[in-house]
Amino acid sequence: MRSIEWDDQNHRLMMIDQRILPGQLEVLSFDRYQAVAEAITTMVVRGAPAIGVAAAFGMALAGFQSGAHDLPGLKDDLAKADDMLRASRPTAVNLPWALGRINRLVQPFQGSAALLRKRLLEEAQAMAEEDVATNRRISEFGAVLINDGDTIIHHCNTGALATVDWGTALGVIRMAHEQGKRVHVLVDETRPRLQGARLTAWELQQYGIPYEIIPDGAAGLMMRRGLAQKVLFGADRVAANGDVANKIGTYMLALAAYDNAVPAYAVFPTSTVDLTLGSGDQIPIEERSQAEVLDIQVHHQPVMPQGATARNPAFDVTPHRLIAGLITEKGVIYPPFHRNLPEIILR
Amino acid sequence: MRSIEWDDQNHRLMMIDQRILPGQLEVLSFDRYQAVAEAITTMVVRGAPAIGVAAAFGMALAGFQSGAHDLPGLKDDLAKADDMLRASRPTAVNLPWALGRINRLVQPFQGSAALLRKRLLEEAQAMAEEDVATNRRISEFGAVLINDGDTIIHHCNTGALATVDWGTALGVIRMAHEQGKRVHVLVDETRPRLQGARLTAWELQQYGIPYEIIPDGAAGLMMRRGLAQKVLFGADRVAANGDVANKIGTYMLALAAYDNAVPAYAVFPTSTVDLTLGSGDQIPIEERSQAEVLDIQVHHQPVMPQGATARNPAFDVTPHRLIAGLITEKGVIYPPFHRNLPEIILR
Numbered sequence: 001m002r003s004i005e006w007d008d009q010n011h012r013l014m015m016i017d018q019r020i021l022p023g024q025l026e027v028l029s030f031d032r033y034q035a036v037a038e039a040i041t042t043m044v045v046r047g048a049p050a051i052g053v054a055a056a057f058g059m060a061l062a063g064f065q066s067g068a069h070d071l072p073g074l075k076d077d078l079a080k081a082d083d084m085l086r087a088s089r090p091t092a093v094n095l096p097w098a099l100g101r102i103n104r105l106v107q108p109f110q111g112s113a114a115l116l117r118k119r120l121l122e123e124a125q126a127m128a129e130e131d132v133a134t135n136r137r138i139s140e141f142g143a144v145l146i147n148d149g150d151t152i153i154h155h156c157n158t159g160a161l162a163t164v165d166w167g168t169a170l171g172v173i174r175m176a177h178e179q180g181k182r183v184h185v186l187v188d189e190t191r192p193r194l195q196g197a198r199l200t201a202w203e204l205q206q207y208g209i210p211y212e213i214i215p216d217g218a219a220g221l222m223m224r225r226g227l228a229q230k231v232l233f234g235a236d237r238v239a240a241n242g243d244v245a246n247k248i249g250t251y252m253l254a255l256a257a258y259d260n261a262v263p264a265y266a267v268f269p270t271s272t273v274d275l276t277l278g279s280g281d282q283i284p285i286e287e288r289s290q291a292e293v294l295d296i297q298v299h300h301q302p303v304m305p306q307g308a309t310a311r312n313p314a315f316d317v318t319p320h321r322l323i324a325g326l327i328t329e330k331g332v333i334y335p336p337f338h339r340n341l342p343e344i345i346l347r
Numbered sequence: 348m349r350s351i352e353w354d355d356q357n358h359r360l361m362m363i364d365q366r367i368l369p370g371q372l373e374v375l376s377f378d379r380y381q382a383v384a385e386a387i388t389t390m391v392v393r394g395a396p397a398i399g400v401a402a403a404f405g406m407a408l409a410g411f412q413s414g415a416h417d418l419p420g421l422k423d424d425l426a427k428a429d430d431m432l433r434a435s436r437p438t439a440v441n442l443p444w445a446l447g448r449i450n451r452l453v454q455p456f457q458g459s460a461a462l463l464r465k466r467l468l469e470e471a472q473a474m475a476e477e478d479v480a481t482n483r484r485i486s487e488f489g490a491v492l493i494n495d496g497d498t499i500i501h502h503c504n505t506g507a508l509a510t511v512d513w514g515t516a517l518g519v520i521r522m523a524h525e526q527g528k529r530v531h532v533l534v535d536e537t538r539p540r541l542q543g544a545r546l547t548a549w550e551l552q553q554y555g556i557p558y559e560i561i562p563d564g565a566a567g568l569m570m571r572r573g574l575a576q577k578v579l580f581g582a583d584r585v586a587a588n589g590d591v592a593n594k595i596g597t598y599m600l601a602l603a604a605y606d607n608a609v610p611a612y613a614v615f616p617t618s619t620v621d622l623t624l625g626s627g628d629q630i631p632i633e634e635r636s637q638a639e640v641l642d643i644q645v646h647h648q649p650v651m652p653q654g655a656t657a658r659n660p661a662f663d664v665t666p667h668r669l670i671a672g673l674i675t676e677k678g679v680i681y682p683p684f685h686r687n688l689p690e691i692i693l694r
Contacts, residue, residue: 205655213651213655215659216599249562251603256602259602293560295645299642308560316567316568
């Protein structure tokens, strides 16, 4: 099953509700783009590649929802949907990338409104298929770097759930495992939303890959003790110089890797690269609700004092100097990134 | 109220149960050293200075528990209590330090068994009083380093609860606040036991010091954004070269501080220094139960998949090169620590 799938019979988008995994595996259906935008904001669907494809399907839904009979009317309605979907989350560039690709279909389109509606769906479906194929190519390039017996520290979730299927950083691990290499994963639990403990651990169980969950703060000690040979994580936006915005905590993980000469790789499709930004400091960082930090229980009892306040930046920026390589579907990119990354992207 | 207090009327040790704060404030009473050892192991009482003093009172209780009528019999019973208390937790050196100090009273003692029982209690009470006075001296030295308007990132809990009263790193913050400096604290929640979110946030509320809780992984981004001017944490054992064993996550926090030129200070009484260890790599690191990582809920629902396993090292070691200064009751010690730390300790 895919995290995102089009239901052809009912003309609906089906997405796994990632907020309630691993306790419950529930698939939600969407027939309105507004609900897709909300699902992106509330993290029913998350992961940079997944939200890009979800937004593309949202545009297809917007086409079907539009009551417009003529092309200009349809294009107006699509522009409104584009605005709403674009604003659903700020950091991952795959979202504007996917909407930009849809837009490049819509803007010059000259046929009938009915044909455009059909083309929108075909484009979203093509993007979903490409995402899976891209992830497999990424994973083949990445798996070459994994040695038999490696223990790998992984942050957040970058697996089938973060993409349409297969995954990026977790896809590399899965590919190495399928190639017969023995791998062990130390899963950063990834506070505050715990995507590592919830989703990555659950996926690894499905794949039969051995793992242990660690508090995010334990990764440094593990590397100092020589207990990990690689660090892998995904990306939500990569600047032209190779700086990587990714889930909060990635920067500190990369610092610990660098301090222990453990190579840290960011793994992502080239649709995650934003060549308009010279450095990661220009990447907008989403600040999410305090409740995501505060609302946890131990032994079913609240942990934080009543009236406590919190900060909840959802992403951070890892400077390129801490990163050993960028694993993409076009190959592994090595430093100097400011030269090699644009060259490979624009090739 | 103190976290540890002797009840003279009932000849019992009273300790706040730190496992159920901030939801409930409950004081437990102890009349057997075995129960004190268990309270240290299960973290009813935690914090390096606090567990040292708790162990000293445990020895006083062992004296009262002993049915021995003569001195050799009493000394035998005390040796058994020493063994059990010494094994209750491995990392904080304040525990063997406190037991060593009790031992230096017991070994050469030549008076009556009754007098030794009395002396044991007096020694434990003296250590409790000294702890409070020491913390205040530490805090006065440390507060000099805090500027009006500083935002300080603080890890774990080092306040009144981690000591007999007043605190070490949190004591510095409290002292600066009482001196009229405006300080703001970013409280590392400190997974897995969440001592920051539970205890430090609760203490800061009592003191009227403004704070926000952050996930441990967010400290790096905060510093990259220039939102913190100091990093403060305690210590469980400090090697002769200035390497600091402290709560898991401290090493990654110190890396982030160093990378952003934010000075990171370890704050501790000199009883936390172990000059027998040349470097921090020799410090024994406690590995605690997996359940401490796995047993959390969000919206009262379990987070981790059934059958998940975890690693739970309770401490890590921060290399001295990442530390700007060591704040002790004998003053602030600056690098090179391998020269200055032993010199000041042995002075």
